[in-house]
Amino acid sequence: MRETTKYVRMTPVEEMLPVEDPNSRTMQRVYLGFAILGFLVPNVFTVMESVETGNILFWTNPALTMSELFINRTSTAFALDLILVAIVALVWMTYEARRVGIARVWRFWILALLFG
Helix, strand or coil: CCCCCCCCCCCHHHHHCCCCCCCCHHHHHHHHHHHHHHHHHHHHHHHHHHHHHCCHHHCCCHHHHHHHHCCCHHHHHHHHHHHHHHHHHHHHHHHHHHHHCCCCCHHHHHHHHHHC
């Protein structure tokens, strides 16, 4: 069988960007850095709020959490955007898990929902 080669025309900006293998050590370090930063930055405020109000990790008083989350249009916009992004991420995780053969994807859903 003869293979056909598909050529994709790149924009001038794309031609200037380096092509980095997503499995390279550099990219692994970048992803790890983002993961650590994404965990630490919001959780600093979570811990401060937990200590100040007693609403531990925003779970012990869900009514207070929801009322403060949707207190004005700005925070409502950010909250709804984040909720939609989380839904898209969960759908993507499920699809990719099936595609590459990862079983019990629900474990990753739980981790994502618990730790963001």
